[in-house]
Amino acid sequence: MSGIGRRVGGFADGIGFAFKGVGWVARHPRWWLFGLIPALIALVLYVLALTWLGTHATDVAEWVTPFADDWSWRDLFRVLVGIMIFVGGLALAVVTFTAVALAIGEPFYEKLSEKVEEDLGGLPGGVDLPFWRTFFRSIRDSLITLVYVLMFTVPLFVLGFVPVIGQTVVPVLGAIVSGFFLTVELTALAMERRGIARKERFALLRSNLAMSLGFGVPVFLAFLVPLVVVVAMPGAVAGAAMMVRGRLAAS
Known part of the structure; x- marks a missing residue:
């Protein structure tokens, strides 16, 4: 039970940091507006x-279902496939939106x-690199992360066609995977x-998986709501900085 309790506590902590980030930008509206631009x-x-x-x-x-050309119910089947393609594209957009927004708005x-x-007590003594190096490294890391995302989302997309599982288990797994990344x-x-x-970042987040999911899954679900992704993005960045400073870097 102690292990379960720690995981539940870690998940709750992750949710807490998400709300703390929203609270911080609410107290600093100028920085919220600044973060809206990218x-x-x-x-x-x-x-x-x-x-x-x-x-x-x-x-x-x-185009992806030529095998169904001779089916009597091919139109209905392709409508369903089209819906799944759009839903999959929407989920992928939610995950990749952050990477694209971060790449566009790196300075912001x-x-x-x-x-x-x-505001929390000062910057850490980290590595000070020129902008162009951090920019291209950010793009490279985002592309690598996208490859990992596709490794999970493509099989989940295929499983989405399986009756019952595709409508119950797959959406839950999709939210967990998307939330982590x-x-x-x-x-x-x-x-x-x-x-x-x-x-090292991946290893650190995996070792604090409950907290990572507690932070990422609610943010992912919120980002699915139209326009929320735009207004909530600055708060998500602020909450992530708080979580790294308060818990992850210390571990």
Whole structure:
């Protein structure tokens, strides 16, 4: 029971840091507005991409299901496949949105994350690298993270067609996987500030899995709501900085 209690406590702590981040930006509205700029730019790009996918989902479904050409119920089947493709694209957009927004807004979110830590007592003595190095390293790490995401989401997408399991177990597993990798992206700024490399970051988050999921899963579910991803992004960055400073870096 003690192990279960620690995991429940860690999950609750992760949720707490998510709310603390929202509370911090609520007390600092100027920084909240500052953090909206890259999220708005990324939102425009994703709206265009998802609009195209939504209007061409059945065409994509027809392209990926040539084996169903002779089926009497192929139209219904392809509509269902098209819906699954769009839902899968939406879930992937939620996960990758953070990476794209962080890449676009690296200077913005870096300043926001630093301000949070200054407000909590000062910046750590980390590695001071030029912007261009951190920018390209951030893109590289985000691409590697995307590969890991696809390794999980593609099998889950296929399992989504399995009756019952696809409508119950798969969405839960999808939220867990997406929540973890969302935490990976959001904590990257504060961890890089401490000189923690990508492999070490993954290991640290896995060793604090309950907290990582407690933070990432609610944020992922909130990001599924239209426009919430934009207004909540600065708070998510602030909460991630608090979690790294308060718990993860100490461990």
